[in-house]
Amino acid sequence: MHRAIAVPLRGGTETPPLAGATYTANVGQQFRVVSPHLDDAALSCSRFAVAHPHARLLTVFAGGPARVDPLPPWDRAARFFRDGDDVTAIRRAEDRAACEILEAIPEHLDFWDGQYRSAAYGYTGPADAALEAAISLRLERLAASDPVDAWLVPLGLGHSDHRLTSDVCLALAQRTDLVTYVYGDLPYCAEREDEVLERLHSLAQRGFALVEKTPTKPEGSSAHKREAVRAHRSQRRSLGRRARRAVRATERRWALSRTST
């Protein structure tokens, strides 16, 4: 069980802007959903986005080589691309289509997807801690130049890029006054309850209090979510029934605060 504490939030209020059953009173507030890959916001937060129009859907790893040759295993399994395709451009276009369905605003950073971060694809960008620092700097600048009322960041399940994105966002929440909520990465969150519990425990040990704020009534619309997920056409085959699982699943989220500095 996590202990909730009140922390001063931006605007001088101690009431989080997003509070389960009362979320409809906060429709006018602006949110930024941080998505590790180009389909993660659609899979994990479509219902939320529909309930909160004009949310920014920021994808961190929306970059890659202009020509992907040969296709790495994930892209090959999609049976959608050909060797040499600009996979990133295709997937960015899919994300823009999904955002249109959700009335959301796409934001794409150019950090390379993990499957391309090797010399074989000509990657010369930062790795490991330097990559985390570079992403952190970009997010911090964005928070300053285009502030919103709250950020939704991934719990960090199922994939190393998700974990990395989550860790960067949590570090940011730790040293700034960003109002932050954590969302469960789907479909992993509906498949790996052990990992969810482990990750929540690990965050508590790092000095965070997480209070579950999953809406008691379904928000948004499952039809919009289904369409937004389907807009990621290239991923249909790879995700298969797991996409349907993500559409049916409850979009879980938690309010994040610090128990220590």
Ligand SMILES: [Zn+2]
């Ligand atoms: Zn992902």
